[in-house]
């Protein structure tokens with residue numbers, strides 16, 4: 001079966017087609033390289049494994065293999081049904097809409113590049129032959145997107161089309177004039193500068209890479225540093241595509257990897273540990289963790305992979321780094337400041353950006369442990385996947401919350417304001433940890449209907465042992481220094497964008513806000 005995906009159209013690296021799962025499959029253990037030091041397949045009693053001495057197998061393996069196989073198939077079926085009931089896989093109509101958006105974007109960048117070539121006064125034959133292209137990466141490129149995921153699409157252009165002028169001005173203006181495009185804005189100061197907009201309602205993240213060529217060839221070897229114009233930004237912007245390709249090459253069974261990652265992402269959202277800006281995981285972190293497990297257990301079914309994932313990472317000796325099995329990786333050990341170092345599987349072999357702090361590290365570990373307790377015995381008669389995906393019970397866990405309310409004049413201003421403040425949240429989290437000890441920054445964005453202006457409200461759980469006498473005014477004052485540091489909101493005090501902070505008790509939460517319901521997408 002061939003795996004066709006937009007990402008593979010212009011690269012010359014073969015990506016393996018999904019393999020048929022080969023038996024014997026096992027419930028919680030499959031032959032493979034020994035797990036890393038510190039890993040024990042389960043807290044359930046273990047027995048020596050005769051096939052792989054030194055590697056222990058769960059006691060469950062002493063059970064009748066036919067029974068195990070039946071359970072394995074049953075739990076896998078139940079998980080697939082659960083995924084369907086949750087709508088984890090987009091419908092064919094949704095897929096068509098995404099493909100259509102990609103095709104239209106490709107047409108737009110083709111027109112754009114001819115226009116830029118003409119504006120530069122390049123010879124007619126160059127104008128005729130030049131081209132630009134689009135490559136999908138992120139969750140869409142991996143084929144693990146949900147119906148509300150964004151599309152991460154890298155625009156590749158020739159050497160004469162610059163980021164500052166041609167991409168951020170000329171192309172932006174062209175996009176802005178299209179009826180399909182809305183909410184467009186530029187994020188120029190990021191490590192990977194990009195445009196962000198909606199195309200027919202689908203969110204698009206749109207960075208740019210400049211090639212060392214007058215035209216983008218049909219086949220691009222994106223692993224060759226010489227093809228990219230010699231600026232670090234262009235090379236870095238390509239890293240998302242390169243990382244995806246390495247992941248797709250390294251996982252032994254693509255279909256199982258995709259299903260498992262979709263489930264893990266749902267779990268992370270439901271348990272409030274999915275949002276890079278709030279100090280939790282982003283999509284790339286979970287993709288690498290999932291790929292790591294898939295590499296080591298090539299024959300495991302989806303349900304076994306889920307169980308192994310929680311077993312594996314609840315016993316992981318953090319800050320031991322997570323690195324995909326790939327002998328070609330030349331990397332330096334992390335500097336010791338990172339709580340959960342995860343290596344990007346491609347040049348420049350950097351650690352994934354992480355905002356994880358002491359509090360969010362503790363929460364993630366607790367959630368791994370909880371996931372492990374739920375999935376360690378899939379043969380239990382009362383086992384139900386729903387338990388794994390229960391929304392995190394904020395109001396049962398915390399009696400007090402930090403309420404952060406952001407308001408603006410209109411929806412456009414609010415969107416920019418919220419994006420900006422979120423990009424500064426790490427400093428607020430660190431400050432809260434020093435005064436409160438622990439904080440659980442619930443990533444879900446709520447709307448308070450009791451506030452007249454357009455608003456987004458966050459409720460962060462505060463330490464059950466905290467005094468709750470935090471001086472919110474001084475906390476806010478400190479945080480606003482970080483928010484106002486750059487030009488963008490330096491005049492915030494006088495601007496229509498506002499930020500309010502307050503400690504509230506769970507009984508003071510507005511009636512229409514339900515913290516314990518399924519979180520929306522970040």
Ligand SMILES: Nc1ncnc2c1ncn2[C@@H]1O[C@H](COP(=O)(O)OP(=O)(O)OP(=O)(O)O)[C@@H](O)[C@H]1O
Pocket residue numbers: 137138139140144145146149150152205239240241243276282283284351352353354
């Ligand atoms: N913290 C990070 N460190 C390194 N690369 C990152 C980081 N965050 C994002 N990226 C790059 O940008 C890509 C897209 O990120 P994005 O936040 O859209 O997540 P995603 O994996 O596409 O999941 P989602 O379905 O939530 O959009 C990632 O695949 C990765 O290549």
Ligand SMILES: [Mg+2]
Pocket residue numbers: 138139140149150151152283
């Ligand atoms: Mg994405």
Ligand SMILES: [Mg+2]
Pocket residue numbers: 138150151152205
């Ligand atoms: Mg994105």
